Amino acid sequence: MKTFQPTRRDFLKQSSAAALSLAVFPNLKRKVAPSDRVRVAHIGLNGMGTNHLNWFANLPEVDVVGLCDLDETHLAKALDTLKKVHPDTTAKTYSDFRHLLDRSDIDAITCATPDHWHAQVAIMAFQAGKDVYGEKPLSYSVREGQKMLKALDRYDRIFQLGTQIHAGDNYHRVVEIIQSGAIGKVHTVRLWKTGFPPVLGPANYQAPPSTLNWDMWQGPAPVSLYTPERCHFTYRYFLDYSGGVFQDFWCHIADVVWWAINPTGLKRISAKGEAPEGIGDAPKWIDIDYEFDGLKLHWTSTPPNVPGAEKRGIGAYFEGDKGTLLCDYNTREITINGVIMNDVAEVPITLERSPGHQQNFINSVKSRKQPESNLAYARQMTMPMHLGLISYRLGQPLEWNPRKEKFRHNSEANAMLFREYRKEWDLI
Numbered sequence: 001m002k003t004f005q006p007t008r009r010d011f012l013k014q015s016s017a018a019a020l021s022l023a024v025f026p027n028l029k030r031k032v033a034p035s036d037r038v039r040v041a042h043i044g045l046n047g048m049g050t051n052h053l054n055w056f057a058n059l060p061e062v063d064v065v066g067l068c069d070l071d072e073t074h075l076a077k078a079l080d081t082l083k084k085v086h087p088d089t090t091a092k093t094y095s096d097f098r099h100l101l102d103r104s105d106i107d108a109i110t111c112a113t114p115d116h117w118h119a120q121v122a123i124m125a126f127q128a129g130k131d132v133y134g135e136k137p138l139s140y141s142v143r144e145g146q147k148m149l150k151a152l153d154r155y156d157r158i159f160q161l162g163t164q165i166h167a168g169d170n171y172h173r174v175v176e177i178i179q180s181g182a183i184g185k186v187h188t189v190r191l192w193k194t195g196f197p198p199v200l201g202p203a204n205y206q207a208p209p210s211t212l213n214w215d216m217w218q219g220p221a222p223v224s225l226y227t228p229e230r231c232h233f234t235y236r237y238f239l240d241y242s243g244g245v246f247q248d249f250w251c252h253i254a255d256v257v258w259w260a261i262n263p264t265g266l267k268r269i270s271a272k273g274e275a276p277e278g279i280g281d282a283p284k285w286i287d288i289d290y291e292f293d294g295l296k297l298h299w300t301s302t303p304p305n306v307p308g309a310e311k312r313g314i315g316a317y318f319e320g321d322k323g324t325l326l327c328d329y330n331t332r333e334i335t336i337n338g339v340i341m342n343d344v345a346e347v348p349i350t351l352e353r354s355p356g357h358q359q360n361f362i363n364s365v366k367s368r369k370q371p372e373s374n375l376a377y378a379r380q381m382t383m384p385m386h387l388g389l390i391s392y393r394l395g396q397p398l399e400w401n402p403r404k405e406k407f408r409h410n411s412e413a414n415a416m417l418f419r420e421y422r423k424e425w426d427l428i
Contacts, residue, residue, distance in 0.1 A: 041066030184322030244282025265293030
């Protein structure tokens, strides 16, 4: 029987359906006083941005008051989507997010732009007094994450990373079991995501569509002639904007590791991989070895040689001195003393379950207490992803100073911790 390997599109479909259900949003049933409402606007409205719109438009506390996309076709489609949920909507539309941020009556924004815009949009939203629900990954570079955290603290804002799986019961239960010591002290973790990027090209350079502001879409990234492959969904396979399958999925599965054991003291990163066919340049596959204090963590593009991994297209395998735990988004398998089980009954429920990832954000906007996938947590969880790509791009292992957040004795690698923005799109 062929094993199902979940793709990003499958994940988006599943998470969208789940998030719109009462199982994930039990509060959909309760009434909310008009004075208790949160005014939300959405920036980036194709793909995951459409999910953002549907999720928040169906929350009872939320008024969707603004929509922004620099592609007119996406913007028109998004407005039609909103009208299906709220036919009487008065939401205004924008092609430039800066005009949306100028509004003083917006409490929070969501951001589902391409990766290379995430940091500037969030920082400018913080400066404008708005809270942010930002899509994965947190930022394009390490330094951007530092700048985001500094701005969040300075302007006293709320941030939630869009790691929707974080809200599920399975991740909560995995964390409880690991932290209980049921499998002992974890010394090795193996993460993986199967699947190659599509072969793109040859480049079809042409004038950009009249409905798309291509110069602004590129924004802080290096300027390029327009070709459809570099834009919208497939942008993620170009290192100018993202980091391929690896960057797309790191946060999905690394999240449960940082939540469960919080790896610290990163010392060494060693990556190897292969460039793809076609015009994309994000890695076709990438394997990375990380050395933390008391922990070895391995990322692979194929399942590791451990029991049960071959049946999963994405997963985490924790090795402790008393047993192991294998999990993916929705399942887990614990092995202790040769006995395989899907739960450890004697481990109590200690973590409060989520009301839904988006509801958690809205609750935080009201309470002014940071949500589960807050920026400080998300930055630490995301940083090794950036460092792994730098090791891959340089083709060499790298030594890391976790206290200074710099590479040791490698100026070339340190130069890649931040990419200077194009002058006209350096907005912060």
